[in-house]
Amino acid sequence: MIDRLVTIMKGDEDIEVTIEFPALWQMTDREKAELRRMEAETDRIYLQEGVLLPEEVAIKRFSDGDFTIDISSRAELAQIERSNDVE
Numbered sequence: 358m359i360d361r362l363v364t365i366m367k368g369d370e371d372i373e374v375t376i377e378f379p380a381l382w383q384m385t386d387r388e389k390a391e392l393r394r395m396e397a398e399t400d401r402i403y404l405q406e407g408v409l410l411p412e413e414v415a416i417k418r419f420s421d422g423d424f425t426i427d428i429s430s431r432a433e434l435a436q437i438e439r440s441n442d443v444e
Contacts, residue, residue, distance in 0.1 A: 411435070
């Protein structure tokens with residue numbers, strides 16, 4: 358409905374209009390910290406039970422988002438450690 362209204366206002370129906378609305382709600386810093394704590398506890402359980410490897414947790418948790426680390430160096434380190442374990 359809004360797209361149609363904007364198109365009519367512009368006077369050309371062939372023009373493509375994209376309308377983006379800002380988020381109505383955002384997590385507070387406290388909520389973000391609590392979420393990270395719960396994720397860390399979940400990761401710890403998965404690691405203790407052998408469900409995930411440390412490298413998998415690192416890639417999943419730190420490859421995007423607000424908090425990042427250098428995943429490529431961790432991946433290289435893990436690969437070196439695995440090759441040393443084989444020898």
